[in-house]
Amino acid sequence: GARRAIFETIRIEFVLGLILTIVCAVIISRKPIDISHAKNVVSGIALLFVAMLIQLPFAADPEMANHIFVDRVIKFAMLTFFMAALIRTPKSLGLFLTAFLFACFYVTQESARGAITGGLVWENQGVMRLHGAVPIYRHPNSLAGIAMGTIPFCIFLWPAIQRRWVKLLLIPPLITSLICVLYSGSRTAYVAFFAFMVYWFWQSQNKKKWVMWIVLIAVVAGPFIPDQYIGRFKSIGGEEAEGRSKEARIVILEDAWQVLKAHPLGVGVASFPAVRRVPYRNTISSF
Numbered sequence: 419g420a421r422r423a424i425f426e427t428i429r430i431e432f433v434l435g436l437i438l439t440i441v442c443a444v445i446i447s448r449k450p451i452d453i454s455h456a457k458n459v460v461s462g463i464a465l466l467f468v469a470m471l472i473q474l475p476f477a478a479d480p481e482m483a484n485h486i487f488v489d490r491v492i493k494f495a496m497l498t499f500f501m502a503a504l505i506r507t508p509k510s511l512g513l514f515l516t517a518f519l520f521a522c523f524y525v526t527q528e529s530a531r532g533a534i535t536g537g538l539v540w541e542n543q544g545v546m547r548l549h550g551a552v553p554i555y556r557h558p559n560s561l562a563g564i565a566m567g568t569i570p571f572c573i574f575l576w577p578a579i580q581r582r583w584v585k586l587l588l589i590p591p592l593i594t595s596l597i598c599v600l601y602s603g604s605r606t607a608y609v610a611f612f613a614f615m616v617y618w619f620w621q622s623q624n625k626k627k628w629v630m631w632i633v634l635i636a637v638v639a640g641p642f643i644p645d646q647y648i649g650r651f652k653s654i655g656g657e658e659a660e661g662r663s664k665e666a667r668i669v670i671l672e673d674a675w676q677v678l679k680a681h682p683l684g685v686g687v688a689s690f691p692a693v694r695r696v697p698y699r700n701t702i703s704s705f
Contacts, residue, residue, distance in 0.1 A: 518571075525561075
């Protein structure tokens with residue numbers, strides 16, 4: 419809908435979701451899902467869903483609460499329902515992962531090309547930051563989120579795939595995702611990347627070989643990393659080039675603690691900004 423007016427006009431997402439709902443309902447009626455091995459997980463999800471549903475009429479910001487509940491909670495729950503209904507065999511899981519990684523690659527390659535041409539790079543908080551080509555990933559942090567989420571799949575699926583030509587298909591999304599993480603200037607993504615590297619090292623069966631390859635890649639790629647992104651990473655524990663996002667985050671955390679003490683049962687789905695805006699310091703506009 420964000421790319422072609424015709425898709426927005428016919429509400430392609432709604433139409434596709436409706437068709438999938440009907441198809442999945444028929445499939446489940448013929449072949450029910452066995453949840454006996456995951457009762458605790460399913461029960462936890464159900465309780466969370468019910469808790470959010472109960473909060474809707476009591477939310478401090480009813481309009482925002484209903485919007486987020488429909489646009490995020492219900493839609494993501496439906497995606498889970500579709501996956502549970504359709505992914506029943508290793509082959510269907512492989513097809514799903516293929517489609518998922520292709521979608522991630524499509525998003526990240528657009529921005530990677532934008533990084534090369536400069537069309538999707540502009541200044542934000544004193545750094546030239548890469549943005550997404552569609553609204554949902556427009557912000558550098560959102561783009562870095564989907565890119566960082568793609569990298570583990572590319573890394574850990576590599577040894578599980580037998581065919582060499584299929585393995586090679588993981589390289590393009592890995593490269594474009596790394597470009598998006600680096601040029602997004604997202605410090606959260608930088609921290610997540612290094613945390614992932616620690617986990618990857620911990621999981622590695624041959625740690626000496628792992629270190630050798632990582633050092634080699636760092637030596638080769640290091641000189642090509644612009645100084646501003648190195649400085650951006652250093653600003654995690656130091657002074658920011660521009661803006662006060664770190665200070666704003668700290669203030670928001672402090673205010674969140676005060677809101678929690680005042681409303682221990684919660685303030686409703688997505689209603690924290692509305693509650694905080696009135697009695698507490700309003701720095702959200704600078705965040």
